[in-house]
Amino acid sequence: MKRIFLLGAGRSSAHLIRYILDLCPGEDWHLYIGDVNREDILRKTGGSAYSTPIELNAGDRELRRSEIEKADLVISMLPASMHLDVVKDCLEFGRNVITPSYVPDEMWSLNSEATKKGVLVLNEMGVDPGIDHMSAMRIIDSIRREGGEIGHFESYTGGLVAPASDTNPWHYKVTWNPRNVVLAGYGGTARFRQDGDDKFIPYSHLFERITTVEVPPYGRFEGYANRDSLKYAEVYGLSNIRTMLRGTLRKAGFCSAWNALIQIGLTDDSFEIPDPAKKTWRDLTASFTGSSKNDSLEYGLQSAFGWSADILDRLIWLGIFEEEPIRIEKGSPAFALQKLIEEKWKLGPEDKDLIAMWHRFRFVQDGKHFELLSWLTSEGEDAVYTAMSRTVGLPIGIAARHLLQGKWSLAGIHLPVLEEIYNPVLDELESMGVKFQESRSLFPLE
Amino acid sequence: MKRIFLLGAGRSSAHLIRYILDLCPGEDWHLYIGDVNREDILRKTGGSAYSTPIELNAGDRELRRSEIEKADLVISMLPASMHLDVVKDCLEFGRNVITPSYVPDEMWSLNSEATKKGVLVLNEMGVDPGIDHMSAMRIIDSIRREGGEIGHFESYTGGLVAPASDTNPWHYKVTWNPRNVVLAGYGGTARFRQDGDDKFIPYSHLFERITTVEVPPYGRFEGYANRDSLKYAEVYGLSNIRTMLRGTLRKAGFCSAWNALIQIGLTDDSFEIPDPAKKTWRDLTASFTGSSKNDSLEYGLQSAFGWSADILDRLIWLGIFEEEPIRIEKGSPAFALQKLIEEKWKLGPEDKDLIAMWHRFRFVQDGKHFELLSWLTSEGEDAVYTAMSRTVGLPIGIAARHLLQGKWSLAGIHLPVLEEIYNPVLDELESMGVKFQESRSLFPLE
Numbered sequence: 001m002k003r004i005f006l007l008g009a010g011r012s013s014a015h016l017i018r019y020i021l022d023l024c025p026g027e028d029w030h031l032y033i034g035d036v037n038r039e040d041i042l043r044k045t046g047g048s049a050y051s052t053p054i055e056l057n058a059g060d061r062e063l064r065r066s067e068i069e070k071a072d073l074v075i076s077m078l079p080a081s082m083h084l085d086v087v088k089d090c091l092e093f094g095r096n097v098i099t100p101s102y103v104p105d106e107m108w109s110l111n112s113e114a115t116k117k118g119v120l121v122l123n124e125m126g127v128d129p130g131i132d133h134m135s136a137m138r139i140i141d142s143i144r145r146e147g148g149e150i151g152h153f154e155s156y157t158g159g160l161v162a163p164a165s166d167t168n169p170w171h172y173k174v175t176w177n178p179r180n181v182v183l184a185g186y187g188g189t190a191r192f193r194q195d196g197d198d199k200f201i202p203y204s205h206l207f208e209r210i211t212t213v214e215v216p217p218y219g220r221f222e223g224y225a226n227r228d229s230l231k232y233a234e235v236y237g238l239s240n241i242r243t244m245l246r247g248t249l250r251k252a253g254f255c256s257a258w259n260a261l262i263q264i265g266l267t268d269d270s271f272e273i274p275d276p277a278k279k280t281w282r283d284l285t286a287s288f289t290g291s292s293k294n295d296s297l298e299y300g301l302q303s304a305f306g307w308s309a310d311i312l313d314r315l316i317w318l319g320i321f322e323e324e325p326i327r328i329e330k331g332s333p334a335f336a337l338q339k340l341i342e343e344k345w346k347l348g349p350e351d352k353d354l355i356a357m358w359h360r361f362r363f364v365q366d367g368k369h370f371e372l373l374s375w376l377t378s379e380g381e382d383a384v385y386t387a388m389s390r391t392v393g394l395p396i397g398i399a400a401r402h403l404l405q406g407k408w409s410l411a412g413i414h415l416p417v418l419e420e421i422y423n424p425v426l427d428e429l430e431s432m433g434v435k436f437q438e439s440r441s442l443f444p445l446e
Numbered sequence: 447m448k449r450i451f452l453l454g455a456g457r458s459s460a461h462l463i464r465y466i467l468d469l470c471p472g473e474d475w476h477l478y479i480g481d482v483n484r485e486d487i488l489r490k491t492g493g494s495a496y497s498t499p500i501e502l503n504a505g506d507r508e509l510r511r512s513e514i515e516k517a518d519l520v521i522s523m524l525p526a527s528m529h530l531d532v533v534k535d536c537l538e539f540g541r542n543v544i545t546p547s548y549v550p551d552e553m554w555s556l557n558s559e560a561t562k563k564g565v566l567v568l569n570e571m572g573v574d575p576g577i578d579h580m581s582a583m584r585i586i587d588s589i590r591r592e593g594g595e596i597g598h599f600e601s602y603t604g605g606l607v608a609p610a611s612d613t614n615p616w617h618y619k620v621t622w623n624p625r626n627v628v629l630a631g632y633g634g635t636a637r638f639r640q641d642g643d644d645k646f647i648p649y650s651h652l653f654e655r656i657t658t659v660e661v662p663p664y665g666r667f668e669g670y671a672n673r674d675s676l677k678y679a680e681v682y683g684l685s686n687i688r689t690m691l692r693g694t695l696r697k698a699g700f701c702s703a704w705n706a707l708i709q710i711g712l713t714d715d716s717f718e719i720p721d722p723a724k725k726t727w728r729d730l731t732a733s734f735t736g737s738s739k740n741d742s743l744e745y746g747l748q749s750a751f752g753w754s755a756d757i758l759d760r761l762i763w764l765g766i767f768e769e770e771p772i773r774i775e776k777g778s779p780a781f782a783l784q785k786l787i788e789e790k791w792k793l794g795p796e797d798k799d800l801i802a803m804w805h806r807f808r809f810v811q812d813g814k815h816f817e818l819l820s821w822l823t824s825e826g827e828d829a830v831y832t833a834m835s836r837t838v839g840l841p842i843g844i845a846a847r848h849l850l851q852g853k854w855s856l857a858g859i860h861l862p863v864l865e866e867i868y869n870p871v872l873d874e875l876e877s878m879g880v881k882f883q884e885s886r887s888l889f890p891l892e
Contacts, residue, residue, distance in 0.1 A: 189716050198720055200733050200779075202711040204650040209736055230720060265648040270635050274644055274676060287646050290655055333646075 002029045002404055005067050007058055007086060008077030009035040009044055011176050012100065012126070014384045016077070016393030017044045017051070023401060024050035034058065034067060043384070058082055069093045073403055075396060079177065080104070087121050094119055096403050100126025100392050102227070107413055115412040124415040125399055127355060127391035128157035128226075131376070131429070132246070133235075133415060134395070134422035135436055136359055139374060140236055141419060143363050148370070151242045152362035156213050156223040157355070158249025159388045162379045163218070165351035169314050171251035173345045175353040175380075175388040182338045184248065186267060190225035192245040193233065201225055207259035213249060215356045215375050216437075222255050223247040235417055249356055256307075257314040261337065263305050264288045266320065269334035276330065280323045284336065297321060318344055353380040355387040357436075362443055371443035376436045391434060398425045448475045448850055451513050453504055453532060454523030455481040455490055457622050458546065458572070460830045462523070462839030463490045463497070469847060470496035480504065480513060489830070504528055515539045519849055521842060525623060526550070533567050540565055542849050546572030546838050548673070553859055561858040570861040571845055573801060573837035574603035574672075577822070577875070578692070579681075579861060580841070580868035581882055582805055585820060586682055587865060589809050594816070597688045598808035602659050602669040603801070604695025605834045608825045609664065611797035615760050617697035619791045621799040621826075621834040628784045630694065632713060636671035638691040639679065647671055653705035659695060661802045661821050662883075668701050669693040681863055695802055703760040707783065709751050710734045712766065715780035722776065726769045730782060743767060764790055799826040801833040803882075808889055817889035822882045837880060844871045 004020060006013065013033075020031050031048075033041045034056035041053040056063050058078050068074055068089045073096050076086045080101040090097040091110060094117055103123045114121050124130055132155050143150055161173045174181055190201040201209050210222040229246040233239055250258075261267055265288040273279065279287075286293035289301065298321050302312050315321070319340060326336045347353065357376040362369065380386035395416070402408050402424060416422050429435070450466060452459065466477050477494075479487045480502035487499040502509050504524050514520055514535045519542050522532045526547040536543040537556060540563055549569045560567050570576055578601050589596055607619045620627055636647040647655050656668040675692045679685055696704075707713055711734040719725065732739035735747065744767050748758050761767070765786060772782045793799065803822040808815065826832035841862070848854050848870060862868050875881070 187716070189711065189714050191717065191720075195738055197729075197738060198733050199736075200711055200714070200717075202714055202734070204709075205711075228717070263650075265635065265646055265651075268635050268646070268648055270633070271637065271646075271674070274637075283643075287644050288648070290645075292641055292643060 002027070002072040003070055004029055004031050004073050004075065004400060004404070005071035006031060006033045006075045006077065007035075007056075007064070009033050009037070009040040010077060011386070012389050012392040013077050014044050014386070014389040014393065016075070016389070016397050018385075019394060019397035020400065021045065021048050021050050024048075027401075027404065029404065032067060032071065034064070058086070061085075065089050065093075068095055071095055073098075073400055075099075075400060077396075079179075083107075083123075090121070091117060091119055096120045096122075098122045098125050098396050098399050098403075100124070100130060100396060102129055103413060103415060111413040118411045120403065120408065120410045121413045122399055122403075122410075122416065122421075123413065125396050126393075127159075127388070127395075128248075128357065130395050130416065131391055131426075131434070132157050132357055132359075133417055134426050135357070135374060135376065137236060137417045137419075137422050138426060139359065139361060139372065140238070143361065143365070143372075146365060148363040148365035150238060150361055150363040152360070153236070153238065153241060153243065154211075154245045154247065154360045155358070156211075156221070156247040156249045157357040158221060158223075160221075160249065160251060160354040160356060161347070162352040162354040162387075165348070165353070166251070168345065169317050170254055170257065170345065172254055173347045173351060173353065174342060175347055175386050176392075178338050178342050181341065182267060182334050183269060185224070185226075186269060186334070188227060190227060190229075192225055192229035192243075193241065194243050194245065196242045198230065199225075204262065207255040207262060210255045211247065212252075213358050215249075215358050215377060218354070218356060218377060220252045221249040221356065221358075222252050223249050224255055235415065243362075249358070253310060253314075257311045260305065260307055260311050260315055261320070264301065264320075266333050266337050269332045272330060272332055273326070273328075273336065276326055276328050276336065279326050281320050281326055281340070282323050284326055284333065285320045347383045347386070349383050351380075351383055353386045353388055354378070355391045369443040370440060372438065372440045374436050374438045376434065378434055394429055394432060394434065395425050398428045448473070448518040449516055450475055450477045450519050450521065450846060450850070451517035452477060452479045452521045452523065453481075453502075453510070455479050455483070455487045456523065457832070458835050458838040459523050460490050460832070460835040460839065462521070462835070462843050464831075465840060465843035466846065467491065467494050467496050470494075473847075473850065475850065478513060478517065480510070504532070507531075511535050511539075514541055517541055519543075519846055521545075521846060523842075525625070529553075529569075536567070537563060537565055542566045542568075544568045544571050544842050544845050544849075546570070546576060546842060548575055549859060549861060557859040564857045566849065566854065566856045567859045568845055568849075568856075568862065568867075569859065571842050572839075573605075573834070573841075574694075574803065576841050576862065577837055577872075577880070578603050578803055578805075579863055580872050581803070581820060581822065583682060583863045583865075583868055584872060585805065585807060585818065586684070589807065589811070589818075592811060594809040594811035596684060596807055596809040598806070599682070599684065599687060599689065600657075600691045600693065600806045601804070602657075602667070602693040602695045603803040604667060604669075606667075606695065606697060606800040606802060607793070608798040608800040608833075611794070611799070612697070614791065615763050616700055616703065616791065618700055619793045619797060619799065620788060621793055621832050622838075624784050624788050627787065628713060628780050629715060631670070631672075632715060632780070634673060636673060636675075638671055638675035639687065640689050640691065642688045644676065645671075650708065653701040653708060656701045657693065658698075659804050661695070661804050661823060664800070664802060664823060666698045667695040667802065667804075668698050669695050670701055681861065689808075695804070699756060699760075702754070703757045706751060706753055706757050706761055707766070710747065710766075712779050712783050715778045718776060718778055719772070719774075719782065722772055722774050722782065725772050727766050727772055727786070728769050730772055730779065731766045793829045793832070795829050797826075797829055799832045799834055800824070801837045815889040816886060818884065818886045820882050820884045822880065824880055840875055840878060840880065841871050844874045
């Protein structure tokens with residue numbers, strides 16, 4: 001029997017657990033799942049005899065390590081900041097490990113050790129990062145094989161809400177780690193290349209500089225730049241590309257209203273609110289202004305920042321001007337805002353979410369200029385079997401299967417840009433309905 | 447003979463070194479000075495027989511520790527982030543230590559150990575923080591002794607340039623660590639209390655929310671909020687005060703132009719500029735915009751951000767639109783900007799700098815409302831014996847004398863808010879011409 005040790009049974013693990021449990025009987029696998037919340041585990045395993053829940057705080061080094069040591073494969077679905085410790089344990093015990101998160105810079109220093117020990121650390125194996133890399137690389141490699149030269153690549157992904165469940169003025173609900181929703185873009189500077197120039201967007205302008213993206217049949221979205229796209233020019237083997245941009249999709253109208261929250265200061269995670277128990281949302285919002293709390297707080301801010309009526313409506317709906325307690329005992333403005341959106345943007349039990357991904361390539365082949373669009377959409381079943389959980393979890397599940405079946409003999413720190421990885425994973429995803437569409441056209445010279 | 451070990455012979459150490467060397471013969475002291483730059487030491491000691499230069503990188507743990515072990519008193523004038531290591535060494539060897547910098551939160555955890563070992567760690571002993579605390583506390587204690595109740599305290603300090611040497615449109619020259627000039631306010635959120643309400647200003651708005659302050663005879667300055675003022679309400683014993691604000695002074699017009707640099711993104715210290723050797727200032731500035739570098743870059747930004755002609759003039763003068771190499775081999779936009787201001791805002795050899803400090807108290811005594819203003823100004827002698835060096839260095843020198851003469855028997859982590867410290871220090875400063883002026887008036891009830 002082979003042991004799989006999964007750390008984290010949160011929002012994105014439902015499909016992954018189902019995928020693995022379905023294979024357990026035939027493959028003689030057993031799934032051990034560690035999470036602080038036993039209920040979260042049981043809800044997803046349905047008490048399957050092929051699974052064992054382990055109540056575990058991933059920060060508990062001893063328990064975590066004893067489970068890793070016993071496992072044949074480790075999957076970490078923990079918050080991104082916790083992967084590094086898990087990976088170090090896996091290297092120590094010689095265990096392959098998969099994560100859906102960005103490779104932190106510090107992790108690259110472990111590459112030699114992993115290679116030497118024959119351990120595969122496969123990161124960025126979810127939807128974004130993950131399916132975006134795999135689908136883009138399949139197209140990039142195919143264009144190159146046919147002699148095309150790629151000058152332009154943009155890729156946008158959004159974890160959104162399906163039209164049938166789109167019931168609030170922000171057109172957004174929380175389908176993944178809400179802390180990441182609140183801190184999207186925070187503390188970094190987005191970097192990308194545009195027409196041959198390096199471009200930088202500080203957080204304070206990130207949600208102001210948006211692109212319109214049309215994803216059939218869902219219509220118009222807006223995209224903002226996501227982290228450091230520059231480094232992916234190298235990763236994709238496109239060092240001389242003139243435009244290289246990875247971005248995030250939101251429904252049209254979201255970004256300018258979210259930008260208003262940033263402008264006020266409500267996404268600030270750098271300090272703890274003094275005496276939060278004594279404060280209402282109106283107090284907290286007023287704290288970021290120069291004047292005392294008064295009846296015209298919202299209109300004063302609107303005029304100072306030049307907000308449209310639409311933006312103000314969304315802020316009012318969210319509740320940041322209400323004389324309601326902020327209801328945290330301790331924490332930053334960002335943490336208070338997280339608690340607010342967890343409530344206001346809660347995905348109802350029957351709600352369906354939506355994953356939308358969209359790539360645009362421009363390339364020259366045989367002297368002609370082409371534009372290729374490629375896009376993927378996927379709707380969730382309900383609030384547990386979400387499209388987010390499907391597109392994050394299935395690529396990881398498929399990779400897990402390949403590793404346990406001995407089909408990949410890679411070692412080192414990797415992300416899924418190798419043909420050996422992306423081909424079987426994309427093919428199997430396609431067989432499960434996670435499938436891209438494509439349009440190709442001649443593109444007039446600018 | 448007693449050994450004083452001074453770490454750091456940079457911009458703020460000139461007066462301190464002179465003060466100590468003047469006392470060495472009579473007191474039988476010897477001053478050991480460690481700095482990476484031997485010339486910096488010799489320029490300030492003039493090769494005095496009472497001093498020994500030690501070429502030392504403070505990060506060289508072994509050499510640093512061996513000098514600390516031999517010393518009777520340690521003074522750290524290193525960059526703020528390096529004090530903690532020095533303080534830990536001092537605790538290990540039981541040596542008193544003085545620094546001019548803010549007490550980092552992590553340092554408070556050493557308070558018990560310092561107290562137990564009878565070691566004094568005296569921080570915030572320069573001008574701001576330092577003289578501001580001492581002069582404010584002397585007034586606060588005196589008002590309280592007379593039965594007054596303080597409801598309002600504001601304190602602003604600026605390291606500026608004297609009118610005779612004010613020769614550039616920014617009305618500013620670099621008189622202290624230029625990295626701190628560039629990163630003023632960066633990465634934090636200013637916090638203070640105003641009319642009973644907590645107030646927060648994110649970095650992106652810090653230089654927009656300014657107060658006008660008049661410091662005789664120099665005229666009008668602008669003040670912006672400095673870090674966390676809230677915690678000083680406790681430190682000063684004014685927990686229930688309604689207005690509590692510490693701020694920084696700049697000559698009128700500076701803040702809006704500096705804010706423009708922040709708005710563009712040029713103070714960003716979160717990432718390294720790719721290929722800096724290939725880039726000009728115009729390239730770097732254009733990188734923060736949505737369009738390609740073109741002839742109307744400056745006017746496009748002016749219109750996007752609504753800059754006045756004055757602001758644009760200052761930016762043009764600084765050189766951020768020039769086709770000149772940014773001249774760094776590696777580093778962030780903030781680091782490139784630091785190199786630019788070090789050149790453009792260089793203090794000439796004969797230039798005189800200016801320290802201006804201004805406090806405003808409002809208090810009720812015998813049913814009457816009073817306003818008390820207290821201010822200090824000090825001009826430098828030249829580019830070495832600056833007012834900055836005088837007001838940072840002399841309080842430290844005076845404290846050093848008191849400690850070596852056994853006049854203080856304090857232990858633990860302290861800042862100079864105790865009468866035992868501030869009275870002799872302020873008295874001696876006054877005898878050396880560093881002297882406050884005061885005006886008191888009845889203040890009409892609001």
